[in-house]
Amino acid sequence: MRRVGNIAAITLGLASSAAFACLPDQLACESDHSGMADMTEAGEPAIVTTELSGGFAGAGEASAPPPPSVSPTVVHVFNNNYSINPSGQPIVDASIVAGEAIQWQWDAGFHSVTSVAGSPEVYNSGAGFGLPPFDHTFPDAGVYTYFCTVHGVDNGNGTAGGMAGTITVSAVPEPALLSGVVPMMLLVRRRRS
Numbered sequence: 001m002r003r004v005g006n007i008a009a010i011t012l013g014l015a016s017s018a019a020f021a022c023l024p025d026q027l028a029c030e031s032d033h034s035g036m037a038d039m040t041e042a043g044e045p046a047i048v049t050t051e052l053s054g055g056f057a058g059a060g061e062a063s064a065p066p067p068p069s070v071s072p073t074v075v076h077v078f079n080n081n082y083s084i085n086p087s088g089q090p091i092v093d094a095s096i097v098a099g100e101a102i103q104w105q106w107d108a109g110f111h112s113v114t115s116v117a118g119s120p121e122v123y124n125s126g127a128g129f130g131l132p133p134f135d136h137t138f139p140d141a142g143v144y145t146y147f148c149t150v151h152g153v154d155n156g157n158g159t160a161g162g163m164a165g166t167i168t169v170s171a172v173p174e175p176a177l178l179s180g181v182v183p184m185m186l187l188v189r190r191r192r193s
Contacts, residue, residue, distance in 0.1 A: 082165035
């Protein structure tokens with residue numbers, strides 16, 4: 001422990017997560033957490049109990065945080081193009097993570113969204129003007145090519161020409177493996193009586 005004035009800095013080694021708190025009548029924490037800290041006879045914090053699971057966890061079982069809710073990535077359909085940017089901005093193909101969805105929105109024109117033959121993901125919006133948004137979830141990593149059946153062509157080899165686009169789907173990142181212990185700095189200051 002390092003002391004600067006009446007603030008004590010405690011560096012802890014934590015295996016998977018951390019949360020701490022102080023004796024309510026002895027210490028105030030530079031944190032919004034509450035809990036327990038043991039004190040030495042000299043009134044110094046000796047042991048800070050830690051446990052974390054997606055946020056502060058007190059005594060009892062820690063639980064994993066709920067998975068984040070991800071809105072579909074929007075791809076605009078217009079002027080013989082597909083893009084995550086609206087018309088008039090640079091044309092950019094979408095990139096997502098496995099398990100996420102794409103939502104195609106018709107901004108202008110008579111178009112479709114159709115997967116190329118042989119694609120592991122098969123989808124087809126049908127062709128039309130101002131169709132309602134069309135969603136498709138991509139469960140696996142890969143590059144998925146699609147085209148407009150009116151203004152594009154399926155080349156028959158996993159590629160397309162004319163009005164065509166790709167969705168790049170990355171694998172879900174693995175959780176970072178902790179090598180031993182992760183240091184964490186916690187600040188504790190003595191409350192004045």
